[in-house]
Amino acid sequence: MSPPFCSVRNLSVRYGREAALKAIDLDIIRGERLAIIGESGSGKSTLAQALASLLPEQAQVEGEIAWPVLGHAPLPGRDFGFIFQDPGTSLNPVLTIGEQVAEVAKRHLRLDWRQAYAHAEELLGRVRLPQPASAMRAFPHQLSGGQRQRVAIAAAVAARPAFLIADEATSALDVVVQAEIVHLLDGLVREEGMTLLFITHDIALASGFVDRIAVFHNGERIETGPVRSVLSSPVENYTAALIASHRDLSTPPLIAQVAS
Ligand SMILES: Nc1ncnc2c1ncn2[C@@H]1O[C@H](COP(=O)(O)OP(=O)(O)OP(=O)(O)O)[C@@H](O)[C@H]1O
Numbered sequence: 001m002s003p004p005f006c007s008v009r010n011l012s013v014r015y016g017r018e019a020a021l022k023a024i025d026l027d028i029i030r031g032e033r034l035a036i037i038g039e040s041g042s043g044k045s046t047l048a049q050a051l052a053s054l055l056p057e058q059a060q061v062e063g064e065i066a067w068p069v070l071g072h073a074p075l076p077g078r079d080f081g082f083i084f085q086d087p088g089t090s091l092n093p094v095l096t097i098g099e100q101v102a103e104v105a106k107r108h109l110r111l112d113w114r115q116a117y118a119h120a121e122e123l124l125g126r127v128r129l130p131q132p133a134s135a136m137r138a139f140p141h142q143l144s145g146g147q148r149q150r151v152a153i154a155a156a157v158a159a160r161p162a163f164l165i166a167d168e169a170t171s172a173l174d175v176v177v178q179a180e181i182v183h184l185l186d187g188l189v190r191e192e193g194m195t196l197l198f199i200t201h202d203i204a205l206a207s208g209f210v211d212r213i214a215v216f217h218n219g220e221r222i223e224t225g226p227v228r229s230v231l232s233s234p235v236e237n238y239t240a241a242l243i244a245s246h247r248d249l250s251t252p253p254l255i256a257q258v259a260s
C-alpha cells in the first residue's frame with residue numbers, strides 16, 4: 001500500500017486548560033478529497049493550522065504529523081494552498097489582483113514578472129473570473145465576495161501545490177455562489193491531482209463532492225469513512241444527528257445540480 005500523504009498521530013493541542021484537539025489519529029490519502037465536519041469549536045481550524053504549521057505560539061502541541069510523500073513539512077504557497085472563510089484574510093487590499101496572484105507564481109515557480117503575470121491571468125480565467133485581463137488591474141474591494149474567493153483560490157493554487165486546505169471557504173457566501181465555488185474547487189483539484197482537505201460545518205455541502213468524511217466533536221475525531229457509508233450508516237449517534245439536522249441529504253447535492 002502506498003504511504004499516506006499525511007499521517008497524524010496522537011495529536012493534541014491545548015490552549016491553557018482548553019483542549020482544542022484530543023489525541024487525533026488521521027491519515028490523509030494522496031489525491032483524496034477529505035472533509036472535516038463538525039460544529040463550531042470542534043477543532044477543525046486547529047487541525048488545519050497544525051497541518052499548515054500555522055498554530056499560534058501559545059498553543060501547546062503534542063504528537064506527530066508526518067509527510068511521507070513530501071518528506072518534509074509542506075511549505076506555504078509551494079506545497080500547500082490555504083483558503084480561508086474570509087478572503088480578506090489572504091488578499092492584500094492595496095495590491096491589485098494580478099500582482100497578488102502573480103507574486104505567488106513568481107516566488108515559487110521561478111518565473112519572471114512577465115511570465116508570472118501571464119500565468120496569473122490564465123488562472124483568473126480558470127477560476128472563471130469575468131474579464132480576467134481587466135480583473136488583473138482591479139483591487140479586492142472592487143470585486144464581489146464570490147469573486148474575491150475565486151481570486152483567493154487562484155492565489156492558493158498559483159504555484160501548483162500538492163495539497164489544498166479550504167477552511168470554511170464557502171461559508172460566508174450565499175448558497176448559489178457557494179455551490180459554484182465548490183464546483184470550481186472540485187474541478188481544480190481533479191485537474192491538478194491535488195489532495196484536498198475541505199473543512200465545513202455543512203455535511204450536506206461536503207457530501208456532494210468529497211471522497212471521505214471525518215467527523216469532529218469536542219476536539220475528538222469520532223467517526224471517519226467514505227461519504228456513502230457515513231451517510232447511510234453512521235456509527236455514532238452524534239453523526240446521525242448531524243445528518244438529520246442538515247438540509248435534506250436525499251435530494252441531489254447542489255454541486256451535482258450546478259455541474260449538470
Ligand atoms: N488562539 C486560540 N486561543 C485560545 N483558544 C483557542 C484558540 N484557537 C482556538 N481555540 C479554542 O480551541 C477550540 C477549537 O477551536 P477551532 O477554531 O479549532 O474550532 P472550529 O471547529 O474551527 O470552529 P468554527 O467552526 O467556529 O471555525 C475552541 O474551543 C476554541 O475556543
Ligand SMILES: [Mg+2]
Nearest residue numbers: 044045046168
Ligand atoms: Mg474554524
